[in-house]
Each structure stands twice: as C-alpha cells, then as structure tokens.
Amino acid sequence: MTDRTPFAAEPTDAVERRSTKPVVVYPNGTLVAPDLDRLRKARETLEKVGEVIVPPRDGRAFTVPKGHFFRVVGIEGPQVGDLNLWNANDLNERFFSGKTRALHATHLSVGDRLWSTLPSLRPMATITHDTLGWYGWDDDGAGVHDVIGTRCDPYTNRLLSGGDYHNCCHSNLCRALSSARGMSFGEAEPHVHDVLNVFMCTGFTKDTHQYFMKASPVRPGDYLEFFAEIDLLGALSACPGGDCGRSHSSDVAACYPLKVEVFRPDTDLLSDWPFPDRNGYVSPV
Ligand SMILES: [Zn+2]
DSSP, rough: OOOOOSOOOTTTTTHHHHHHOOOOOOOTTSSSOOOOHHHHHHTTTEEEEEEEEEEOOOOOEEEEOOOOOOEEEEEEOOOOEEEEEEEEEEEEEBHHHHHHHTTTOSSSOOOEEEETTTTOOEEEEEEEEEETTTTOOOSSSOOOOOSSSSOHHHHHHHHHOOOSSSSHHHHOOOHHHHHHHHHOOOHGGOHHHHHHHEEEEEEEOOOOOOEEEEEOHHHHOOOOEEEEOOEEEEEEEOOOOTTTTOSSSOOSSSOOOOEEEEEOOGGGGGGTTOOOOOOOOOOOO
C-alpha cells in the first residue's frame, strides 16, 4: 500500500497551495451533444435482428452495423459484463476507455459516448437507454457502468495470488475475438483493451482513494443500450466475479449468462444522421 508519510515538512504556504479551485478539464457543453430526441424516436421503431448469449465465465463476439442499436441485458441473475468495441473494418481503431472517462466521467449513462483510440478519436457508440440510470451515486460514492477498471486478467491474478486462472475477462475477450476473426489467441490478445464495465458498481474509497467494487444492483431484465455510430465488432465477457460483490478471478462467485441483442430501427428516421468521420487532425511532420 502506498506510504504517504510526509518525508518533508509542509511549506509555509501549504494551505494556500491546496486551496486552488478545481477546474473541469473538459467542461460540459464543449462536446457536440448527440441528438437524443431523434434517437429516442428511432428506438421506438426497433426490430430485433440478432441475439448472442454469453455463457457465464466466458466471452462472445457480435457485430452491429452502423445505425443499428444493441443492448447488453441481464437475464438470469446479477452479472457484470466487460465490453470491448472495435471498428469492424479496422481493429486498430478500438474503444478508448481513458479518454472516454476524461471526456465524460468515471461512470457512463444516457447521452455519454464511447470514444475510439487516437488518431481516430470519434464516437463509436452513444448510450441511448439505461435501466440502472436511477442508481446515480450512492453513499459510498459508487456508480454503475465504470470506465475506471481495466478488466480482470490472469497476469494481475498471478502477480497477486501466485495462482493461474484461465477465465478472467481478459482471456474470455481474447478467445471471443480469436474465434470471431480466425486468429490465434496470441494474435488476438494485443487487440483486447480496457473495457466498459457494464453493470459493475464501483468507486474510490474516501480515505485512501483506492478502487473498490460492491455488489451490482443489476437484476434480470435490466439493460444498457447503445447506438452504433460506426460499424462495430464487440466482445462481451460475463465476468467470473458475477455481481462483483466479493471476488473475481476465481470460480467462487455465482455467475450468470448475459444477452446481447441487436436491433434495426426505421432507417428513414436516421437517413441524415451525422455519422462521425475519423478525427481530422494531421501532424505537420
Ligand atoms: Zn472480469
């Protein structure tokens, strides 16, 4: 654990230095907001065109054409899902969890967007519905759907426990991408990236600012819904932590499947939707 014992005396102006006012790095209102009214009208016309069941402690891939919607749905019990997204036509463009966190917040909900990696940096998907939107921030400072955790992985598990576990979300996502694209595990692994932790309930402890998790409030029937701004390849892992209320990287927790549903709207309603191009910045050298 970090040792924050002060090894040097505070300067005489320590109070003054600490009293500067925080400034939001990327203030609200500086991003062009998605037209949620139009998306709400479009989602009234949804027709289901695909479904994938993700087994417990496993992963599955799915595709979503640009202009379609998809949902991650809890179906049998409280279960957290780790989501990866790629440009279906270019795996080098993938979800950028850190920039999404900086642009929006530590946890996402309706109106927030999932941004892609540099140099593309454009919205890959926009969140259009969240049945857990009521949760907000609880007394522990926790929220749901975080972009602060990375994904459980066998390397950290080995580091911390000395043991090997083969169904971490990282491995599940690697296998899902591997089977979707006919790659070996080793070819797929570098494409797997930090996730959106769908349904996961997390925060930072107030005293030590450490990342914590608590049992997810998700129940069967809850879902998080996205609008695909580009052609998407997705992969979802049903985390071995189940509701992530106690443990992960083991077979101890109760674990349930998740469902991914893909929907086509009445495309006439979105015929002139401003689908995003890759970011236009070009370095002069
Ligand atoms: Zn996990």
